[in-house]
Amino acid sequence: MTNAIPVYDPRGVVEAAPMTTAPRVRKLEGLRLGLLDNTKWNANKLLRGVRDRLAEKHAFSAVNYYRKENFSLAGTPELIAEIAANNDLVITAIGD
Numbered sequence: 001m002t003n004a005i006p007v008y009d010p011r012g013v014v015e016a017a018p019m020t021t022a023p024r025v026r027k028l029e030g031l032r033l034g035l036l037d038n039t040k041w042n043a044n045k046l047l048r049g050v051r052d053r054l055a056e057k058h059a060f061s062a063v064n065y066y067r068k069e070n071f072s073l074a075g076t077p078e079l080i081a082e083i084a085a086n087n088d089l090v091i092t093a094i095g096d
């Protein structure tokens with residue numbers, strides 16, 4: 001009889017197709033800015049601060065605010081589609 005303790009590898013396996021990043025925008029003026037709040041405690045405060053600092057220097061044509069229902073879950077396909085259709089760039093934040 002052995003006194004071995006089973007050890008499990010928590011890393012798992014992640015399979016994902018490689019993706020390229022979007023090109024950087026050359027200017028912010030006139031673009032539609034989306035802000036995605038993940039509902040963590042301070043995310044809203046952090047996003048408002050970033051929005052205010054950016055708005056001091058850049059004239060966005062629109063600033064759209066979105067909120068996920070649960071920080072531990074991905075945004076719904078409908079929310080992601082709405083954000084993609086109505087914004088030129090998006091900022092999200094984790095505000096723990």
